[in-house]
Amino acid sequence: MSLPGFPDAAPLAGLGGGVLIGLAAALMLLGAGRIAGVSGIAARAFGMTESSLPRAQALAFLIGLPLGALVIGALTGAAAPSFAGPVPLILAGLLVGIGTRLGSGCTSGHGVCGLSRLSQRSLVAVATFMATGFATVAAMNAFGIAVLP
Amino acid sequence: MIRGLILPLLSGAIFGAGLTVGGMTDPARVRGFLDLFGAWDPTLAFVMGGAVLVMALAWVFQRRMQRPAFAESFALPDRSDITPRLVGGSALFGIGWGIAGLCPGPGFAALAIAPVPAAIFLAAMLAGMMIARLWEGKAGA
Numbered sequence: 177m178s179l180p181g182f183p184d185a186a187p188l189a190g191l192g193g194g195v196l197i198g199l200a201a202a203l204m205l206l207g208a209g210r211i212a213g214v215s216g217i218a219a220r221a222f223g224m225t226e227s228s229l230p231r232a233q234a235l236a237f238l239i240g241l242p243l244g245a246l247v248i249g250a251l252t253g254a255a256a257p258s259f260a261g262p263v264p265l266i267l268a269g270l271l272v273g274i275g276t277r278l279g280s281g282c283t284s285g286h287g288v289c290g291l292s293r294l295s296q297r298s299l300v301a302v303a304t305f306m307a308t309g310f311a312t313v314a315a316m317n318a319f320g321i322a323v324l325p
Numbered sequence: 326m327i328r329g330l331i332l333p334l335l336s337g338a339i340f341g342a343g344l345t346v347g348g349m350t351d352p353a354r355v356r357g358f359l360d361l362f363g364a365w366d367p368t369l370a371f372v373m374g375g376a377v378l379v380m381a382l383a384w385v386f387q388r389r390m391q392r393p394a395f396a397e398s399f400a401l402p403d404r405s406d407i408t409p410r411l412v413g414g415s416a417l418f419g420i421g422w423g424i425a426g427l428c429p430g431p432g433f434a435a436l437a438i439a440p441v442p443a444a445i446f447l448a449a450m451l452a453g454m455m456i457a458r459l460w461e462g463k464a465g466a
Contacts, residue, residue, distance in 0.1 A: 197376040258352070272432075274456055280404075297411055
């Protein structure tokens with residue numbers, strides 16, 4: 177199925193992927209009593225924050241992420257997508273790391289878990305990172321800076 | 326000990342599968358969504374919509390539960406103050422997200438798809454987290 181006016185969009189795959197992400201976050205919430213926020217879990221796994229989440233559990237969650245991606249890759253046999261080169265990857269990684277710690281969360285913690293809980297902090301965080309994300313891509317396009325082949 | 330690791334591992338795997346199915350491990354797809362003023366690709370809105378819908382239901386159940394199914398108690402964020410740190414940090418995150426089309430979850434999931442770019446991004450991200458930690462230590466926050 178395609179979306180009228182948006183030939184490249186994959187709404188059904190998006191919705192299906194979103195439901196899986198929601199189920200994963202629900203499992204973490206109702207099973208372990210915690211927010212499935214990847215930046216916070218990563219900081220915990222690498223000893224950069226104190227949290228009541230045991231470090232081994234944080235690592236187990238992070239190891240699960242590529243395992244799930246591996247299973248889907250094997251099932252669909254889709255070709256690997258293109259990624260940015262080292263310089264933009266490093267710059268982006270630094271900003272994502274600093275930003276998610278200062279902002280207390282990323283797309284999963286604030287986006288999925290916080291928005292669904294109607295958290296005001298998350299609402300502000302999501303509105304902010306979406307706005308600067310839109311602005312960044314618009315500015316890069318305006319200056320003709322392409323990071324993907 | 327091993328039993329306690331099954332739930333987070335399973336949650337992470339389902340999360341990673343969802344990110345891949347939804348196209349979030351494809352930077353072009355993510356940057357397509359952020360290209361609001363160009364060739365906008367709304368797919369990510371469907372991913373967010375699906376995930377938020379399921380989680381909204383989960384919060385309804387959570388409010389009726391005394392404790393989580395496999396842990397002693399809930400440990401959930403309870404802050405409601407909007408601080409410059411929250412807004413500034415989120416703003417920086419959004420810039421990084423826009424540059425490479427990666428956020429933390431897809432960064433880890435991409436280790437299975439393109440290990441070298443994913444590892445470069447994650448190493449820089451962890452370094453960034455370290456910088457934020459040092460910075461906070463100095464600010465006494």
